[in-house]
Amino acid sequence: MEKLQAALEKARQTRAVRSSTVPTRQQLRITPATDADGAWQALAPADLDEAALSQHLIVTREAGAEATPFDILRTKALLQMRQNGWKRLAITSPMPNSGKTTVACNLTLALGRQRDLRSMLFDLDLRDPSVHEFLNIMPQHTIGEMLSGRVPFTEQGLRHGENVAISISNRAELDPTRLLLAEETAERLDEIEAVYKPDVMIFDLPSVLVNDDTRAFLKNVDCALIVIRAETTRHGQFDACEREIAEHTNVLGVVLNAYRQSDGNG
Ligand SMILES: Nc1ncnc2c1ncn2[C@@H]1O[C@H](COP(=O)(O)OP(=O)(O)O)[C@@H](O)[C@H]1O
Ligand SMILES: [Mg+2]
Incomplete structure:
Protein backbone atom coordinates (compact mmCIF):
# COMPACT_ATOMS: atom_id res chain seq x y z
CA MET A 1 0.00 0.00 0.00
CA GLU A 2 2.87 2.39 0.80
CA LYS A 3 4.26 1.95 -2.69
CA LEU A 4 0.87 2.78 -4.15
CA GLN A 5 0.60 5.91 -2.00
CA ALA A 6 4.07 7.01 -3.14
CA ALA A 7 3.08 6.46 -6.77
CA LEU A 8 -0.11 8.49 -6.29
CA GLU A 9 1.84 11.34 -4.72
CA LYS A 10 4.40 11.31 -7.51
CA ALA A 11 1.62 11.34 -10.09
CA ARG A 12 -0.02 14.28 -8.36
CA GLN A 13 3.17 16.28 -8.59
CA THR A 14 3.90 15.51 -12.24
CA ARG A 15 0.25 16.05 -13.18
CA ALA A 16 0.35 19.70 -12.17
CA VAL A 17 3.13 20.26 -14.68
CA ARG A 18 1.67 18.16 -17.48
CA SER A 19 -1.92 19.32 -17.30
CA SER A 20 -0.91 22.89 -18.09
CA THR A 21 0.52 21.76 -21.42
CA VAL A 22 -2.48 19.77 -22.72
CA PRO A 23 -4.83 21.97 -24.81
CA THR A 24 -8.46 21.73 -23.68
CA ARG A 25 -11.00 20.37 -26.12
CA GLN A 26 -12.82 23.71 -26.05
CA GLN A 27 -9.75 25.27 -27.61
CA LEU A 28 -10.07 22.81 -30.46
CA ARG A 29 -13.81 22.64 -31.12
CA ILE A 30 -16.77 25.00 -31.04
CA THR A 31 -20.30 23.69 -30.52
CA PRO A 32 -23.42 25.60 -31.64
CA ALA A 33 -26.39 26.16 -29.31
CA THR A 34 -29.96 24.80 -29.77
CA ASP A 35 -32.99 24.20 -27.53
CA ALA A 36 -32.55 20.95 -25.57
CA ASP A 37 -35.75 20.26 -23.57
CA GLY A 38 -37.69 18.61 -26.41
CA ALA A 39 -34.71 16.48 -27.36
CA TRP A 40 -34.46 15.09 -23.79
CA GLN A 41 -38.17 14.35 -23.62
CA ALA A 42 -38.01 12.44 -26.91
CA LEU A 43 -35.53 9.87 -25.53
CA ALA A 44 -37.13 6.56 -24.53
CA PRO A 45 -37.27 6.16 -20.75
CA ALA A 46 -35.24 3.37 -19.15
CA ASP A 47 -36.60 1.64 -16.07
CA LEU A 48 -33.75 0.77 -13.76
CA ASP A 49 -34.06 -2.46 -11.84
CA GLU A 50 -33.29 -2.17 -8.12
CA ALA A 51 -32.14 -5.79 -7.79
CA ALA A 52 -29.70 -5.48 -10.70
CA LEU A 53 -28.38 -2.21 -9.31
CA SER A 54 -27.63 -3.63 -5.89
CA GLN A 55 -26.23 -6.86 -7.32
CA HIS A 56 -23.70 -4.75 -9.22
CA LEU A 57 -22.94 -2.42 -6.31
CA ILE A 58 -24.71 0.55 -7.87
CA VAL A 59 -25.73 2.41 -4.74
CA THR A 60 -26.26 6.04 -5.74
CA ARG A 61 -29.81 6.15 -7.09
CA GLU A 62 -30.95 7.33 -3.65
CA ALA A 63 -29.02 9.36 -1.11
CA GLY A 64 -27.62 7.39 1.83
CA ALA A 65 -24.51 6.19 3.61
CA GLU A 66 -23.51 3.85 0.77
CA ALA A 67 -23.85 6.64 -1.78
CA THR A 68 -21.75 9.12 0.17
CA PRO A 69 -18.27 8.25 -1.20
CA PHE A 70 -19.59 8.58 -4.75
CA ASP A 71 -21.41 11.80 -3.88
CA ILE A 72 -18.11 13.22 -2.66
CA LEU A 73 -16.42 12.07 -5.86
CA ARG A 74 -19.24 13.68 -7.87
CA THR A 75 -18.89 17.00 -6.09
CA LYS A 76 -15.11 17.09 -6.35
CA ALA A 77 -15.18 16.14 -10.01
CA LEU A 78 -17.89 18.69 -10.78
CA LEU A 79 -16.07 21.54 -9.05
CA GLN A 80 -12.83 20.83 -10.84
CA MET A 81 -14.53 20.38 -14.19
CA ARG A 82 -16.53 23.60 -13.83
CA GLN A 83 -13.45 25.54 -12.82
CA ASN A 84 -11.78 24.47 -16.03
CA GLY A 85 -14.83 24.59 -18.31
CA TRP A 86 -14.63 20.81 -18.86
CA LYS A 87 -17.67 18.66 -19.72
CA ARG A 88 -16.31 15.33 -20.92
CA LEU A 89 -14.89 12.85 -18.45
CA ALA A 90 -13.25 9.56 -19.39
CA ILE A 91 -13.16 6.75 -16.86
CA THR A 92 -10.36 4.29 -17.38
CA SER A 93 -7.87 2.08 -15.55
CA PRO A 94 -4.56 0.33 -16.14
CA MET A 95 -6.10 -3.17 -16.34
CA PRO A 96 -9.65 -4.64 -16.53
CA ASN A 97 -11.74 -5.47 -13.46
CA SER A 98 -10.60 -2.36 -11.63
CA GLY A 99 -14.12 -1.00 -11.12
CA LYS A 100 -14.42 1.41 -14.07
CA THR A 101 -18.00 0.49 -14.88
CA THR A 102 -18.93 0.41 -11.19
CA VAL A 103 -17.55 3.94 -10.76
CA ALA A 104 -19.03 5.21 -14.04
CA CYS A 105 -22.56 3.99 -13.20
CA ASN A 106 -22.44 5.20 -9.61
CA LEU A 107 -21.11 8.59 -10.63
CA THR A 108 -23.79 8.93 -13.32
CA LEU A 109 -26.66 8.13 -10.95
CA ALA A 110 -25.17 10.37 -8.26
CA LEU A 111 -25.10 13.17 -10.84
CA GLY A 112 -28.70 12.28 -11.74
CA ARG A 113 -29.78 13.28 -8.23
CA GLN A 114 -28.61 16.79 -9.04
CA ARG A 115 -31.85 17.89 -10.71
CA ASP A 116 -30.30 21.05 -12.09
CA LEU A 117 -27.71 19.08 -14.07
CA ARG A 118 -27.94 17.04 -17.22
CA SER A 119 -25.61 14.07 -17.39
CA MET A 120 -24.86 11.46 -20.03
CA LEU A 121 -23.19 8.05 -19.78
CA PHE A 122 -21.65 6.36 -22.82
CA LEU A 135 -28.35 -1.29 -15.08
CA ASN A 136 -30.28 -4.24 -16.54
CA ILE A 137 -31.49 -2.34 -19.58
CA MET A 138 -31.57 -3.56 -23.14
CA PRO A 139 -30.97 -1.02 -25.91
CA GLN A 140 -32.75 -1.54 -29.24
CA HIS A 141 -29.66 -0.30 -31.07
CA THR A 142 -25.98 -0.37 -30.16
CA ILE A 143 -23.84 2.65 -29.39
CA GLY A 144 -21.71 1.59 -32.38
CA GLU A 145 -24.68 1.94 -34.72
CA MET A 146 -25.28 5.41 -33.31
CA LEU A 147 -21.65 6.56 -33.53
CA SER A 148 -21.28 5.36 -37.10
CA GLY A 149 -24.40 7.30 -38.09
CA ARG A 150 -26.70 4.36 -38.86
CA VAL A 151 -29.13 5.24 -36.05
CA PRO A 152 -29.75 8.74 -34.65
CA PHE A 153 -29.06 9.35 -30.97
CA THR A 154 -32.73 10.14 -30.41
CA GLU A 155 -33.50 6.47 -31.25
CA GLN A 156 -30.49 4.93 -29.56
CA GLY A 157 -30.10 6.89 -26.33
CA LEU A 158 -32.22 6.09 -23.26
CA ARG A 159 -33.32 8.43 -20.49
CA HIS A 160 -33.27 7.77 -16.75
CA GLY A 161 -35.51 10.29 -15.02
CA GLU A 162 -35.50 13.72 -16.60
CA ASN A 163 -31.81 14.47 -16.68
CA VAL A 164 -29.69 11.35 -17.31
CA ALA A 165 -29.10 9.93 -20.80
CA ILE A 166 -27.54 6.52 -21.32
CA SER A 167 -25.98 5.27 -24.54
CA ILE A 168 -25.01 1.61 -24.37
CA SER A 169 -24.60 -1.65 -26.20
CA ASN A 170 -25.47 -5.24 -25.50
CA ARG A 171 -22.88 -6.80 -27.80
CA ALA A 172 -19.22 -6.36 -28.69
CA GLU A 173 -18.17 -4.26 -31.69
CA LEU A 174 -16.12 -5.95 -34.41
CA ASP A 175 -13.66 -3.09 -34.99
CA PRO A 176 -13.72 -0.89 -31.90
CA THR A 177 -10.41 0.94 -32.42
CA ARG A 178 -11.52 2.20 -35.83
CA LEU A 179 -14.78 3.47 -34.37
CA LEU A 180 -13.10 5.16 -31.41
CA LEU A 181 -10.54 6.85 -33.65
CA ALA A 182 -13.01 7.93 -36.37
CA GLU A 183 -13.64 11.59 -37.09
CA GLU A 184 -17.35 10.79 -37.51
CA THR A 185 -17.41 9.60 -33.89
CA ALA A 186 -16.00 12.97 -32.82
CA GLU A 187 -18.58 14.76 -34.95
CA ARG A 188 -21.44 12.68 -33.55
CA LEU A 189 -20.43 13.53 -29.99
CA ASP A 190 -20.19 17.22 -30.87
CA GLU A 191 -23.72 17.04 -32.31
CA ILE A 192 -25.04 15.32 -29.18
CA GLU A 193 -23.39 17.94 -26.99
CA ALA A 194 -24.85 20.74 -29.12
CA VAL A 195 -28.40 19.32 -29.10
CA TYR A 196 -28.70 17.92 -25.55
CA LYS A 197 -26.51 20.48 -23.80
CA PRO A 198 -25.31 18.12 -21.07
CA ASP A 199 -23.35 19.46 -18.12
CA VAL A 200 -21.33 16.26 -17.87
CA MET A 201 -20.61 13.49 -20.40
CA ILE A 202 -19.09 10.35 -18.86
CA PHE A 203 -17.30 7.81 -21.04
CA ASP A 204 -16.76 4.31 -19.63
CA LEU A 205 -13.63 3.33 -21.56
CA PRO A 206 -11.51 0.19 -21.83
CA SER A 207 -8.33 -0.25 -19.80
CA VAL A 208 -5.26 1.56 -21.05
CA LEU A 209 -2.70 -1.22 -20.93
CA VAL A 210 -4.58 -3.89 -22.90
CA ASN A 211 -5.07 -2.28 -26.32
CA ASP A 212 -5.19 0.99 -28.27
CA ASP A 213 -8.89 1.76 -27.80
CA THR A 214 -8.63 4.30 -25.00
CA ARG A 215 -5.62 6.00 -26.57
CA ALA A 216 -7.63 6.35 -29.78
CA PHE A 217 -10.54 8.04 -28.05
CA LEU A 218 -8.93 10.38 -25.51
CA LYS A 219 -8.74 13.26 -27.98
CA ASN A 220 -12.52 13.55 -27.53
CA VAL A 221 -12.51 14.20 -23.78
CA ASP A 222 -11.47 17.03 -21.51
CA CYS A 223 -10.20 14.97 -18.61
CA ALA A 224 -9.94 11.45 -17.19
CA LEU A 225 -10.38 9.61 -13.92
CA ILE A 226 -8.10 6.62 -13.36
CA VAL A 227 -9.64 3.79 -11.35
CA ILE A 228 -7.16 1.53 -9.59
CA ARG A 229 -8.03 -1.45 -7.49
CA ALA A 230 -6.40 -1.95 -4.14
CA GLU A 231 -4.41 -5.20 -3.93
CA THR A 232 -4.52 -5.89 -7.69
CA THR A 233 -3.26 -2.79 -9.55
CA ARG A 234 0.53 -2.83 -9.54
CA HIS A 235 2.58 0.30 -9.03
CA GLY A 236 4.23 0.00 -12.47
CA GLN A 237 0.87 -0.46 -14.16
CA PHE A 238 -0.54 2.66 -12.55
CA ASP A 239 2.55 4.66 -13.46
CA ALA A 240 2.46 3.56 -17.12
CA CYS A 241 -1.29 4.23 -17.35
CA GLU A 242 -1.02 7.68 -15.77
CA ARG A 243 1.80 8.72 -18.12
CA GLU A 244 -0.08 7.49 -21.15
CA ILE A 245 -3.27 9.35 -20.24
CA ALA A 246 -1.48 12.56 -19.31
CA GLU A 247 -0.02 12.66 -22.83
CA HIS A 248 -3.53 12.91 -24.27
CA THR A 249 -5.72 14.66 -21.72
CA ASN A 250 -5.92 16.09 -18.21
CA VAL A 251 -5.86 13.62 -15.34
CA LEU A 252 -8.72 14.73 -13.10
CA GLY A 253 -7.86 12.29 -10.33
CA VAL A 254 -7.39 8.73 -9.19
CA VAL A 255 -10.06 6.55 -7.57
CA LEU A 256 -8.73 3.87 -5.24
CA ASN A 257 -11.40 1.17 -5.47
CA ALA A 258 -12.05 -1.68 -3.03
CA TYR A 259 -9.65 -0.34 -0.45
CA ARG A 260 -10.37 -1.85 2.93
CA GLN A 261 -9.07 -0.82 6.33
CA SER A 262 -7.00 -3.48 8.04
CA ASP A 263 -9.88 -4.18 10.47
CA GLY A 264 -11.88 -5.52 7.52
CA ASN A 265 -14.49 -2.74 7.44
CA GLY A 266 -15.20 -0.38 4.52
N1 LIG B 1 -15.35 -2.08 -4.42
C1 LIG B 1 -15.72 -3.26 -4.89
N2 LIG B 1 -15.92 -4.30 -4.04
C2 LIG B 1 -16.28 -5.51 -4.51
N3 LIG B 1 -16.48 -5.80 -5.81
C3 LIG B 1 -16.30 -4.81 -6.70
C4 LIG B 1 -15.91 -3.49 -6.29
N4 LIG B 1 -15.82 -2.72 -7.40
C5 LIG B 1 -16.13 -3.52 -8.45
N5 LIG B 1 -16.41 -4.76 -8.03
C6 LIG B 1 -16.80 -5.91 -8.89
O1 LIG B 1 -15.65 -6.27 -9.66
C7 LIG B 1 -16.02 -6.64 -10.98
C8 LIG B 1 -15.31 -5.73 -11.98
O2 LIG B 1 -15.80 -4.39 -11.80
P1 LIG B 1 -16.10 -3.48 -13.07
O3 LIG B 1 -16.69 -2.22 -12.58
O4 LIG B 1 -16.86 -4.25 -14.10
O5 LIG B 1 -14.59 -3.25 -13.56
P2 LIG B 1 -14.05 -2.74 -15.00
O6 LIG B 1 -15.15 -1.96 -15.62
O7 LIG B 1 -12.83 -1.94 -14.66
O8 LIG B 1 -13.69 -3.99 -15.77
C9 LIG B 1 -17.54 -6.50 -11.05
O9 LIG B 1 -18.11 -7.77 -10.78
C10 LIG B 1 -17.87 -5.55 -9.91
O10 LIG B 1 -19.17 -5.75 -9.38
MG1 LIG C 1 -16.17 -2.16 -17.43
Missing part, protein backbone atom coordinates in the same frame (compact mmCIF):
# COMPACT_ATOMS: atom_id res chain seq x y z
CA ASP A 123 -20.45 2.74 -22.69
CA LEU A 124 -17.38 2.84 -24.90
CA ASP A 125 -15.81 -0.36 -23.62
CA LEU A 126 -16.84 -1.63 -27.04
CA ARG A 127 -15.14 -5.04 -26.81
CA ASP A 128 -16.75 -5.82 -23.50
CA PRO A 129 -19.79 -3.59 -22.90
CA SER A 130 -21.31 -4.12 -19.46
CA VAL A 131 -23.33 -1.04 -18.47
CA HIS A 132 -26.46 -2.75 -19.85
CA GLU A 133 -25.92 -5.59 -17.36
CA PHE A 134 -25.17 -3.30 -14.42
